[in-house]
Amino acid sequence: MTTDKATIHTEVDAIRDALERRKRKRMRRLLKAMHPAKIASLLETLTPAQRISVWQQIDEPLEQKVLSHLSPALRAQLTQEAGAGEDTEPSADATGAESTAGGADAADETQLRVVLEALESGKLKRIGRLFRKLHPARIAGLLESLPAADRAAAWDMVEHGRMGKVLRHLHEEVRRRLAAEMEQDDLVDAAREMAPDDLVDLIQDLPGDLGREILLTLNRRERERVESMLSYPEDSAGGLMNLDQIAVRADIKVGTLLRYLRLLEDLPPNTDKFYIVDRGNRYQGIVRARRVLTAKPETPIAELMETDFEPVAVDAPEADIARRFEAQDLISVPVVDPAGVLLGRITVDDVVDVIRDLAEHSMMGMAGLDEETDMFAPVVVSSRRRAVWLGINLVTAFLAAWVIGLFENTLEQVVALAVLMPIVASMGGIAGSQTLTLVIRGLAMGQLGTVNTSILLLKEIGIGLLNGLLWALVVAALAIVWFGNWAIGGIIAAAILLNLLCAALAGVLIPLILRRLGIDPALAGSVVLTTVTDVVGFFAFLGLATLLLL
């Protein structure tokens, strides 16, 4: 009895300590190991606020047992708490998969509201209840919609068996942050549920020693597989592939294959084809699952086999693979090493992510952002990252200012020039960014090579000429009406025409030159372009004015 009391004392202390230091995970672990009666007596000694906090960390199976040990008043209070969530979550059972027009958005909103309110009131169990009903991808989406500071609390409410699946659906930055905060044991558990390709992604995001720890917990066969995948670049076929392909020999019959498949009981997702290999595991061809389904058992596999289905080389870049999947409407492709040995397969679910990432990369890159950026990253982190882009832009802005400074004397004499000069720069910038965007997309789609660049250049210069003439006339007319000065009208017309022609030239050539230099045009293109159109715009306008007006 005394030892027992001593134990209670220690456990209670530990929980009080965890409570103070807001270590929810530790609290949960401690509670799991305690007898329900002890928990009940602990709960009775706590302040109401502490009591709610501890109650939130008690798992559902334990709840009833603890309740039975409580005083009736407290029992009533906490029972209400336990059930309270259900009534206030009208759409929480919407899985986000609903698709009545606009309905999904409303369900998304409601779920997000439930989580935010639960976080605010500390009633974390509601989050756990909601998460249990949702798809891991939706949980990932909800986590990304939360402020970075609140994410860890919500993340703790994800069931252990599903953490790996949720991690897989998070953007890189959020995933790295949540994984880094996890207890090592939990991380290892999560890693165990992951497919090798997702595990490889995770390990690449983690600090080296943590990655190694995870590797060590795998069995030898798995470890060797993951290690071999880690040796390929993340954005190559090797980094994308999975190892769950089903490979058979060509000399069997459909019936034999079916018997083999029945032994497996279930097939990996996205199994639309089986791979045919020779004795040395060299890739020979494919047999589509739908041909197996429709063939007679006595048909030889060789008869259904397609030998002209090209495998993907293990070092193929992901952009090429994505383009092939899109073009040929594929579900899976085999990956081979240079000797033709079948290494694995790439499936459409991973390719969809690549397509989305590449497209987002072009868009986000133009604003100097990374497509893996966390929308709710801490203010200081985001500020530092964006400061770099603002700094680069400042250099170009000062360059433009320096050009204007060359003509200080002119500006002093004709102040109307200062009023009109931003128009010249702005029109050039807009026209140039249209061309630039088109070229960046053309490059991403592989539709622009050296052969047709000159054709595009001519076309863009033609557009620059037509639009330049049109808008030069319009702006000149407006300037003349405004300032009653014909010379200024002529000068601004000439400057706009010139700047639009330069913008067309720059819009086509800058991304091509950047690409040849190994610089990503989606990232650097818009800054360089703006520099050109600003400098040319100001220089042409103020230079012409200096020549003609003074």
Next chain:
Amino acid sequence: MTTDKATIHTEVDAIRDALERRKRKRMRRLLKAMHPAKIASLLETLTPAQRISVWQQIDEPLEQKVLSHLSPALRAQLTQEAGAGEDTEPSADATGAESTAGGADAADETQLRVVLEALESGKLKRIGRLFRKLHPARIAGLLESLPAADRAAAWDMVEHGRMGKVLRHLHEEVRRRLAAEMEQDDLVDAAREMAPDDLVDLIQDLPGDLGREILLTLNRRERERVESMLSYPEDSAGGLMNLDQIAVRADIKVGTLLRYLRLLEDLPPNTDKFYIVDRGNRYQGIVRARRVLTAKPETPIAELMETDFEPVAVDAPEADIARRFEAQDLISVPVVDPAGVLLGRITVDDVVDVIRDLAEHSMMGMAGLDEETDMFAPVVVSSRRRAVWLGINLVTAFLAAWVIGLFENTLEQVVALAVLMPIVASMGGIAGSQTLTLVIRGLAMGQLGTVNTSILLLKEIGIGLLNGLLWALVVAALAIVWFGNWAIGGIIAAAILLNLLCAALAGVLIPLILRRLGIDPALAGSVVLTTVTDVVGFFAFLGLATLLLL
């Protein structure tokens, strides 16, 4: 004999006429109907240039027959021509599916060069030979890489049996243009090979009467299907769905299903599941093909059936469907009407196109371009389209100029202000576009609702404050060094800080307000934002200067 001669005369005239009016298609049709000997004698009467043109339109099976009727000299010349293509196309047999690092690009280039050279020299047969080796998607890519004027000639060289498949892979604008130029018969033939969902897309692109003509050539059952699909919006589940689903009843056994599938001989692509319906064709659940492959023949289908797989409502918006496919790694989903009746299914190949389109839409929209834009559209067409965007931008540029004009008096006295003012506007524009891009992506991914907007707004204002302070100090220091004027340094610092805070506010609120107004934020966001940052930047800087310096 006389009638025969008369016929030859008429045919020759017709061909000469087609030759002069460059009607290649008509020429080809005429040649097909002619006797090889007549073609041979025609060829002998033509000029060398005309001869090559006519020869390019003779189909391969006919070539040998025509050659045998020719004089030996002419035969040698044309035989050489017939084989000439093969040697000069070293990589033409690359299907674009090759994936050695960087190799795909080189193959793409070579194919494009072959086509461009063939177009220039009028040796169109080479294009036909190349196209026969390529995947329809790659042919579509090549066609889109050509100048608009040359496309029709290359398009004519696509085999008739594959025109439908190529049309399906083209961007809307190019497809509409090529389809409009086709002979009606050819268009109807192409339409016949297309899957109903692709056919629906095509009909929506065509002028109404042409679409109706195509509908009339379908049999009644097909016509009813396509007409019902045409009644749904293009960007809804109804517009995306196909009608090739395999639906069975729950009371059969696996063996019965397999026997039924064998009767079908082959299954539609992307058949990863079979749909279970009741007597009234109402959706009950799914059975995955992989479960069928691994189940014993005597297992009842009901045992493998999953009833919790949510169908998609026929009016669900495509963005929601794309998000669900991405999140849940799907290959196909059933589409149901409000009464739960199974209408069709949506497959991942079409969803990949939606994902790509939506992502491109955000990127292209920011430059005022449409994601279906043809990179090589005629100059006049492109100019007109882009002029609209430039015109809108001009209004905002004049608004900014008007703000500057308010301070003409100040500028006259302190010309340094004119030099520095673009820096204030530019920094605000860049900071604002970063926030804007992030918010537009957040909206597109469904991660931003009214619940967490205020959190994001606070975060962005925090970033604006930190970066505003940092760059205000840097710019102030540089301005003081440049102009030796402490007051100007203080003024520009204040203006930059103010503009960066406004940019954060505008970057978050503008897309949300536009969306509420039913205006696409990806399209209008950047113009509105630039207007705000320009006006605020100029007004703050010049306004403060007027107050403090004069």
